[in-house]
Amino acid sequence: MKDDEMIQILEYGLMEWGIVLNAEQRERFMRLTRWLMDWNKRMNLTNITEPERIAVEHYLDSVAPLAFGLLQGGMRVVDVGTGAGFPGLPLAILRPQASFTLVEATRKKTDYLRAVMAELGLTGVEVVWGRAETLAHQPEYRERFGVAIARALGALDVVLECTLPFVKVGGIAVAYKGPRVSGELAFGEKVAALLGGQIEKVHRFPLPQSDLQRTLVVVRKTTPTPPRFPRRAGLPEKRPLRLLRKGA
Numbered sequence: 584m585k586d587d588e589m590i591q592i593l594e595y596g597l598m599e600w601g602i603v604l605n606a607e608q609r610e611r612f613m614r615l616t617r618w619l620m621d622w623n624k625r626m627n628l629t630n631i632t633e634p635e636r637i638a639v640e641h642y643l644d645s646v647a648p649l650a651f652g653l654l655q656g657g658m659r660v661v662d663v664g665t666g667a668g669f670p671g672l673p674l675a676i677l678r679p680q681a682s683f684t685l686v687e688a689t690r691k692k693t694d695y696l697r698a699v700m701a702e703l704g705l706t707g708v709e710v711v712w713g714r715a716e717t718l719a720h721q722p723e724y725r726e727r728f729g730v731a732i733a734r735a736l737g738a739l740d741v742v743l744e745c746t747l748p749f750v751k752v753g754g755i756a757v758a759y760k761g762p763r764v765s766g767e768l769a770f771g772e773k774v775a776a777l778l779g780g781q782i783e784k785v786h787r788f789p790l791p792q793s794d795l796q797r798t799l800v801v802v803r804k805t806t807p808t809p810p811r812f813p814r815r816a817g818l819p820e821k822r823p824l825r826l827l828r829k830g831a
C-alpha cells in the first residue's frame with residue numbers, strides 16, 4: 584500500500600492553501616484510506632479507488648472551504664448526505680476543535696462511518712442516520728448550526744432546501760460544485776431567498792494536484808427558514824423549488 588505517496592500528494596496540495604498536517608492528522612488520513620479501500624470491496628462507498636485520487640478528489644476537495652476561511656474552530660457543522668464521510672470526515676481531521684454532525688440516509692453507510700470514527704479516534708463527530716427533510720424539522724437540529732455543507736447531493740435548489748433549514752440566522756450553507764454552476768446560480772438566488780438566504784460568494788478554483796475545476800457556493804442565512812421547508816422526504820428532488828410556480 585502506497586501510504587507515503589498518497590500522503591505526499593495530499594501534503595503538496597494542502598501546501599498550496601497554507602495547510603500543514605501534524606503527525607496525528609497524517610496517521611488519520613492513512614488509516615481512513617485503508618478503511619475506505621477495504622470496506623469499499625464489500626460495499627459501494629466510492630467509485631474512486633486509487634489512493635492518489637482519493638487524496639485529491641476526496642480529501643483535498645473536501646477541505647477546500649478551509650482555503651477560503653469558511654470554517655473556524657469551535658463551530659458546529661452539519662454535513663448533509665455525507666455518504667462515506669465527505670466532506671465531513673477530512674474536515675473533522677483538520678479541524679478537531681469544531682463539532683461535526685454527519686447526516687446520511689443509508690444505514691450501511693452510517694454503520695461504516697461509526698466504525699471508521701472509532702478507528703480514527705475522532706471525538707466531536709456525531710453520525711446521524713436519517714433524512715435531511717425529517718431531521719431539519721427536529722428542534723435539536725433546526726437552525727442549530729453555524730455551517731451546513733453538502734457535496735454531490737443534487738442541484739443547488741435541492742441542496743439549499745436540505746441544508747439551509749439546519750443553519751442559524753447569520754450562518755452559512757456551502758454547496759460543493761463542479762466547474763459548471765452558472766446555470767444553477769440563476770435559480771439558486773431565488774430559491775435561497777425563499778429559504779431565508781442569499782448567495783454571498785461563489786469561489787471558483789483549481790483543485791490542487793489535478794486539472795479539475797471546483798466551485799463553492801456560499802449562501803448566508805439572513806432570516807429564519809419558513810416552517811414548511813424542507814418539504815417532506817423526496818419532494819426537494821422530485822419537485823425541485825426551481826420548477827415550482829409562485830404560490831404552489
Ligand code: SAH
Pocket residue numbers: 663664665666667668669670686687688689692713714715716733734735736745
Ligand atoms: N457527500 C458524499 C456522498 C454523495 S452521494 C460525497 O460527496 O462523496 C449522496 C449521498 O447523500 C448518498 O449517500 C445518499 O444516501 C445521501 N442522501 C441523499 N439524499 C439525502 C437526504 N435527503 N438526507 C440524507 N441523506 C441523503
